[in-house]
Amino acid sequence: MPRTERERRKLLTRSARNFGLLFTASAMTCVVLPHLGQLGSFAPSLALMALTGVAFYFVGESRSLVIPGLTYLLGLATLATFLLPGAAVTDSAMASAVTFFASTAIPSLIGTIAASSRLLWLVLPGYVPVLVLTTLATWPSDRVAYVLVALAVGWVSLFVAAAWLSASLRRAFGGMARLGRAHAVERQASETEAQRRHGARLLHDTVLATLTLLAHSGVGVDPDALRNQASEDARLLRQLRLGGTPMPRSSGGYTLEPVETSDLGHTLESVKQRFGRMGLQVAWHGSGQILLPSHVLDAFLLSLSECLENVRRHAEVGSADVTITEDDSTVRAMVTDSGVGFDLEAVDVGRLGLAESVIARIRDVGGKVRLFSSPGSGTTVVLEVPK
Numbered sequence: 510m511p512r513t514e515r516e517r518r519k520l521l522t523r524s525a526r527n528f529g530l531l532f533t534a535s536a537m538t539c540v541v542l543p544h545l546g547q548l549g550s551f552a553p554s555l556a557l558m559a560l561t562g563v564a565f566y567f568v569g570e571s572r573s574l575v576i577p578g579l580t581y582l583l584g585l586a587t588l589a590t591f592l593l594p595g596a597a598v599t600d601s602a603m604a605s606a607v608t609f610f611a612s613t614a615i616p617s618l619i620g621t622i623a624a625s626s627r628l629l630w631l632v633l634p635g636y637v638p639v640l641v642l643t644t645l646a647t648w649p650s651d652r653v654a655y656v657l658v659a660l661a662v663g664w665v666s667l668f669v670a671a672a673w674l675s676a677s678l679r680r681a682f683g684g685m686a687r688l689g690r691a692h693a694v695e696r697q698a699s700e701t702e703a704q705r706r707h708g709a710r711l712l713h714d715t716v717l718a719t720l721t722l723l724a725h726s727g728v729g730v731d732p733d734a735l736r737n738q739a740s741e742d743a744r745l746l747r748q749l750r751l752g753g754t755p756m757p758r759s760s761g762g763y764t765l766e767p768v769e770t771s772d773l774g775h776t777l778e779s780v781k782q783r784f785g786r787m788g789l790q791v792a793w794h795g796s797g798q799i800l801l802p803s804h805v806l807d808a809f810l811l812s813l814s815e816c817l818e819n820v821r822r823h824a825e826v827g828s829a830d831v832t833i834t835e836d837d838s839t840v841r842a843m844v845t846d847s848g849v850g851f852d853l854e855a856v857d858v859g860r861l862g863l864a865e866s867v868i869a870r871i872r873d874v875g876g877k878v879r880l881f882s883s884p885g886s887g888t889t890v891v892l893e894v895p896k
Contacts (some may be wrong), residue, residue, distance in 0.1 A: 513682035517892030518572070518624040526569030527564045528667075529580070532614035533562040539606035547731045550595045557587040561614065568621060571736055574628075584615040591646035603649035611643040612663025619664075623671035636664050643682060643774050706865060775846065777833075789821040794832040799840055801896060808874045815866040816844040816890045824848025824888065839893050847887040853880065867892075 537558050540551055564580035591598050591607055598604050618635075622628045640660055647656045781791050800807060813831070820829045826848040834841045860874070867890070868878045876894035 517678040521620045521624040523569040525617050526565050529565035529614055529617035530562055530786040536614055543602040554590040554596055577618050588642040595806035598647050598650055599649050604647040607646055608656050608659045611639050612659045615639055616664045616667040619667050625676040632668055738827045784817050792830045795834050799835055805874045805894050808870045812867045812870050812892055813842050819829040820846045840890045844890045850882045850884050850886045850888050
């Protein structure tokens, strides 16, 4: 049975239990209060009412129809006790109490029947014995017309309420199931998009960068450094083909081993040496011993490396300055060059290197990027990541 169907059955049976307990207790009160001096005559009826209430309590705890069936039989037995000579119903107050019990407490069991729509046909056969016994029990009070109307209204009202609640719960749980499926599809689409973006960043930071150098005949780059970088790219592509999931180690270098919290000074040194071999002299200023979580450190270093790669490729200068600072909650890196600069309004912010390898990468870890540049005045990029 699907989980939603089990929850629907549970709600319906517990509703039947709660209403049954409430109406049975109310009927007992209606019997006791007007006849405090005659309780001995109605002792069997009150005892069976109390047993009916106990049975109603177990209705909400059982998945079987045995307990609801036993509760129904106890209700019929309670009505039958009012046919005994000593417990005859002769006044309107007692007739009202008996009618209330028959028209509300007993039909509360319809909720358990409505949990399985195939059993709704049992309502009419169950109504007939209750109608006969209640009519016979209240006949001496001359309130037969009232009894018949009250029984019809009570049973029809509870039947309609149970059927409506059952259908509403089925629709509600069906809607929840559809919403869950839509969420799963949306989540899968988001994960696919994240994988696509990760792959685009990976290729941009490695293979495309190497191909760009080769397209320009490796001008300004040591041949051995270019050869090593191409070898690393080839290894990466082999790992991808075999189903590996590379983790970033530095711009232009990925590893299949996860990176834990690392000392920023050591990894910055590897970035500095890499760009030194490629002809860009980087001057480092400020803090050099900062600890960051692994995923934040990855994003920070890869974005920083991409900024330096942009300086090397586009600024038309051979040097850059990197200043790293920190406070209680944030680490900042400011990459500055005195190159040709560019017009911020004219640059395409959707370019892969800027949009994905810098801005999106920093935002993914809760940081932000600020860019300052103008033609002929160089460029400054500020990267901020949380500790």
